[in-house]
Amino acid sequence: MGLVETIPGKGSYTAALSRRDALEIYGLRILLEQEAVRLVCQRANEGELAGLEGLLIELLQAAEEKAFVEVSNLDIDFHHKIWELSGNTRLVQILEGLIRQARRYLSIQTHLYETLIVGVEDHRVILDGLRGRDCRRATAAMREHLEKAAAAAVEYVKE
Numbered sequence: 001m002g003l004v005e006t007i008p009g010k011g012s013y014t015a016a017l018s019r020r021d022a023l024e025i026y027g028l029r030i031l032l033e034q035e036a037v038r039l040v041c042q043r044a045n046e047g048e049l050a051g052l053e054g055l056l057i058e059l060l061q062a063a064e065e066k067a068f069v070e071v072s073n074l075d076i077d078f079h080h081k082i083w084e085l086s087g088n089t090r091l092v093q094i095l096e097g098l099i100r101q102a103r104r105y106l107s108i109q110t111h112l113y114e115t116l117i118v119g120v121e122d123h124r125v126i127l128d129g130l131r132g133r134d135c136r137r138a139t140a141a142m143r144e145h146l147e148k149a150a151a152a153a154v155e156y157v158k159e
Helices: 021-041 044-062 068-084 087-110 116-131 135-156
Strands: 001-006 011-016
Touching: 021 068, 021 087, 021 116, 021 135, 044 068, 044 116, 068 087, 068 116, 116 135
Parallel strands: none
Antiparallel strands: 001 011
């Protein structure tokens, strides 16, 4: 199984989707994004969290409209905003590298949720935890969200 991947100046080819790659990428994302959430919980102000709320509203609307590509893009935007709000530039750089690798799984997983709204509702729980300064709840919600995404990716690429 694979998706077409294009490398500028080199052309297009079918990139294999491996179970091991999915497990490694999502395993790292789970660890690092929980840290990002913990940092945001400690340092973000209400204005910054309001920006995250705006992205969530757009994400929920796209999910209701079953706009698969937009959901995928907004999902990444939501996560990226959390990374930025963490204030840790190296963490952002590492996660940006992982998300480039994870993109091929992200493009399939929105189709794998029983309904798109179930997958995106996790973001509400993350944001609610952040707003309430409940770091434990917010990090647990991020972990659970990414574990579901990992399970969907692994199920898709079963070897």
